[in-house]
Amino acid sequence: xxxxxxxxxxxxxxxxxxxxxxxxxxxxxxxxxxxxxxxxxxxxxxxxxxxxxxxxxxxxxxxxxxxxxxxxxxxxxxxxxxxxxxxxxxxxxxxxxxxxxxxxxxxxxxxxxxxxxxxxxxxxxxxxxxxxxxxxxxxxxxxxxxxxxxxxxxxxxxxxxxxxxxxxxxxxxxxxxxxxxxxxxxxxxxxxxxxxxxxxxxxxxxxxxxxxxxxxxxxxxxxxxxxxxxxxxxxxxxxxxxxxxxxxxxxxxxxxxxxxxxxxxxxxxxxxxxxxxxxxxxxxxxxxxxxxxxxxxxxxxxxxxxxxxxxxxxxxxxxxxxxxxxxxxxxxxxxxxx
Amino acid sequence: xxxxxxxxxxxxxxxxxxxxxxxxxxxxxxxxxxxxxxxxxxxxxxxxxxxxxxxxxxxxxxxxxxxxxxxxxxxxxxxxxxxxxxxxxxxxxxxxxxxxxxxxxxxxxxxxxxxxxxxxxxxxxxxxxxxxxxxxxxxxxxxxxxxxxxxxxxxxxxxxxxxxxxxxxxxxxxxxxxxxxxxxxxxxxxxxxxxxxxxxxxxxxxxxxxxxxxxxxxxxxxxxxxxxxxxxxxxxxxxxxxxxxxxxxxxxxxxxxxxxxxxxxxxxxxxxxxxxxxxxxxxxxxxxxxxxxxxxxxxxxxxxxxxxxxxxxxxxxxxxxxxxxxxx
Numbered sequence: 001x002x003x004x005x006x007x008x009x010x011x012x013x014x015x016x017x018x019x020x021x022x023x024x025x026x027x028x029x030x031x032x033x034x035x036x037x038x039x040x041x042x043x044x045x046x047x048x049x050x051x052x053x054x055x056x057x058x059x060x061x062x063x064x065x066x067x068x069x070x071x072x073x074x075x076x077x078x079x080x081x082x083x084x085x086x087x088x089x090x091x092x093x094x095x096x097x098x099x100x101x102x103x104x105x106x107x108x109x110x111x112x113x114x115x116x117x118x119x120x121x122x123x124x125x126x127x128x129x130x131x132x133x134x135x136x137x138x139x140x141x142x143x144x145x146x147x148x149x150x151x152x153x154x155x156x157x158x159x160x161x162x163x164x165x166x167x168x169x170x171x172x173x174x175x176x177x178x179x180x181x182x183x184x185x186x187x188x189x190x191x192x193x194x195x196x197x198x199x200x201x202x203x204x205x206x207x208x209x210x211x212x213x214x215x216x217x218x219x220x221x222x223x224x225x226x227x228x229x230x231x232x233x234x235x236x237x238x239x240x241x242x243x244x245x246x247x248x249x250x251x252x253x254x255x256x257x258x259x260x261x262x263x264x265x266x267x268x269x270x271x272x273x274x275x276x277x278x279x280x281x282x283x284x285x286x287x288x289x290x291x292x293x294x295x296x297x298x299x300x301x302x303x304x305x306x307x308x309x310x311x312x313x314x315x316x317x318x319x320x321x322x323x324x325x326x327x328x329x330x331x332x333x334x335x336x337x338x
Numbered sequence: 339x340x341x342x343x344x345x346x347x348x349x350x351x352x353x354x355x356x357x358x359x360x361x362x363x364x365x366x367x368x369x370x371x372x373x374x375x376x377x378x379x380x381x382x383x384x385x386x387x388x389x390x391x392x393x394x395x396x397x398x399x400x401x402x403x404x405x406x407x408x409x410x411x412x413x414x415x416x417x418x419x420x421x422x423x424x425x426x427x428x429x430x431x432x433x434x435x436x437x438x439x440x441x442x443x444x445x446x447x448x449x450x451x452x453x454x455x456x457x458x459x460x461x462x463x464x465x466x467x468x469x470x471x472x473x474x475x476x477x478x479x480x481x482x483x484x485x486x487x488x489x490x491x492x493x494x495x496x497x498x499x500x501x502x503x504x505x506x507x508x509x510x511x512x513x514x515x516x517x518x519x520x521x522x523x524x525x526x527x528x529x530x531x532x533x534x535x536x537x538x539x540x541x542x543x544x545x546x547x548x549x550x551x552x553x554x555x556x557x558x559x560x561x562x563x564x565x566x567x568x569x570x571x572x573x574x575x576x577x578x579x580x581x582x583x584x585x586x587x588x589x590x591x592x593x594x595x596x597x598x599x600x601x602x603x604x605x606x607x608x609x610x611x612x613x614x615x616x617x618x619x620x621x622x623x624x625x626x627x628x629x630x631x632x633x634x635x636x637x638x639x640x641x642x643x644x645x646x647x648x649x650x651x652x653x654x655x656x657x658x659x660x661x662x663x664x665x666x
Contacts, residue, residue, distance in 0.1 A: 132647055146638075149632075261463060268456050
């Protein structure tokens with residue numbers, strides 16, 4: 001939090017970090033936390049907060065992988081299966097080096113290969129979207145079906161398990177009381193924020209997302225930007241895949257499938273413009289915390305995961321309805337109008 | 339406005355695949371195989387034509403497969419509590435519950451100006467979560483007899499004693515396809531839907547009622563989702579709350595493969611049928627060729643990727659470019 005106040009110094013014309021969007025979400029979060037603390041005395045305990053800290057990062061990493069393509073004016077429906085295939089790559093590499101006996105170098109090699117596989121999947125999508133002009137929904141959908149099929153073909157629908165013990169640290173360990181997955185997520189989210197808000201590439205992503213043609217006339221290489229952002233999205237999926245392998249101690253195609261649409265939900269909840277060009281990392285992280293609080297809170301008062309799914313959907317509708325006045329002004333019917 | 343290149347290309351590719359399969363797999367071009375292909379595609383095609391109407395109107399729907407599950411469950415509970423019912427009541431219940439779910443989407447989209455992908459992802463989660471929560475994931479097996487009885491609309495016994503038959507869902511599917519074709523191509527509403535999808539603001543200024551258009555598009559999708567839910571029960575003879583979960587994206591891919599544009603204003607029934615049949619025939623062919631079922635999805639995904647990667651490439655332009663370079 002200390003670091004955040006220092007970055008909030010307005011050196012350029014942009015919204016402060018705690019903007020209107022964040023304030024609304026923070027208020028919602030506060031209401032939820034108070035409500036759940038009152039209904040369940042187990043809500044504000046270290047055990048519950050810790051388990052939330054272990055659960056959220058996976059969805060969080062996938063959401064960040066979804067966020068950047070949406071800002072660029074697209075969508076990446078292949079995130080979960082890119083993560084699965086990357087996880088499989090890691091698992092397969094570990095198996096080559098003796099499974100549970102595989103050493104740290106084998107793990108590093110596996111992670112590198114996983115990142116490469118994720119990058120290739122992303123780059124392929126980016127290239128088709130940028131250079132052929134096909135719709136991102138369709139391209140990523142086809143990639144999703146392909147990767148799901150590839151994974152099922154390679155594993156015959158089964159799972160690979162039995163990883164070296166040190167991977168447990170990544171999935172279940174804590175560092176100074178903070179869950180390791182949460183640290184991984186925080187570092188990635190910070191990197192993602194810097195990438196999008198502080199680098200020329202990030203600027204190019206926003207410009208491409210708000211108006212690709214204008215961006216090209218302004219001298220930006222919009223096509224290269226798209227390939228790069230989908231590649232980075234694929235790499236982030238690979239990180240999520242590695243974390244998934246460590247957390248579940250197994251890799252299976254279809255692990256985390258239900259998270260796909262939740263990531264889109266979290267992005268829109270966090271105020272990302274579905275048409276691209278606008279949106280920030282911080283409110284999306286707040287949305288993720290809200291979703292996690294809803295899920296854990298409902299779980300504690302005895303409801304099941306399915307009710308949480310329903311509440312997530314209803315919650316998104318409610319937030320969108322509340323924002324609709326703002327949306328009315330900026331609403332554009334289709335991208336063609338831009 | 340309607341240029342049929344996508345449909346033509348897809349038809350040629352489909353014809354080539356069919357020709358290749360007829361040679362490579364003797365069972366492919368037999369009547370029993372072709373009828374079972376149609377039986378297995380009925381539900382997907384009903385969804386596909388419904389989704390086409392939404393896409394033409396410039397929207398997208400992710401929630402339809404889950405809506406079908408909701409319709410099945412509510413209709414089954416209602417009909418059982420009434421002591422059975424019949425096909426007429428089945429259609430009435432499934433159709434109206436489906437329309438209501440569709441209109442709910444339309445109301446959220448139009449009333450609050452939220453884009454359709456956001457609304458339908460939200461309703462997807464809401465429908466599915468509530469369905470699983472209230473049903474506890476329990477299946478319904480004791481369905482009324484009329485609902486699970488197989489009704490043949492075409493029967494033929496081959497010389498080898500193998501029966502080829504088309505079941506009622508295929509008949510219903512044909513009805514849905516024809517009705518959607520009439521809606522889009524033979525009515526004023528259809529023309530307005532195309533105009534609205536192509537240029538919403540222009541259509542509004544020309545006097546098209548936007549609210550009605552959204553209502554018709556999503557209501558129609560809902561109706562089709564309801565009917566597809568009714569047919570699915572007839573095929574599998576049980577109601578499983580999560581059986582249809584996850585099929586929406588495959589149908590969406592098939593419909594867009596058939597030339598419907600994400601963004602509105604373009605799409606044909608023929609392309610829709612070709613897109614769904616392309617996927618169905620490929621899967622069926624791979625099965626007959628003895629390819630491992632685990633490879634189906636991979637090959638279909640790759641085929642769609644290749645299809646979209648090549649569909650935007652203008653062959654005549656490449657030829658002209660080649661000529662220019664040759665001259666230079």
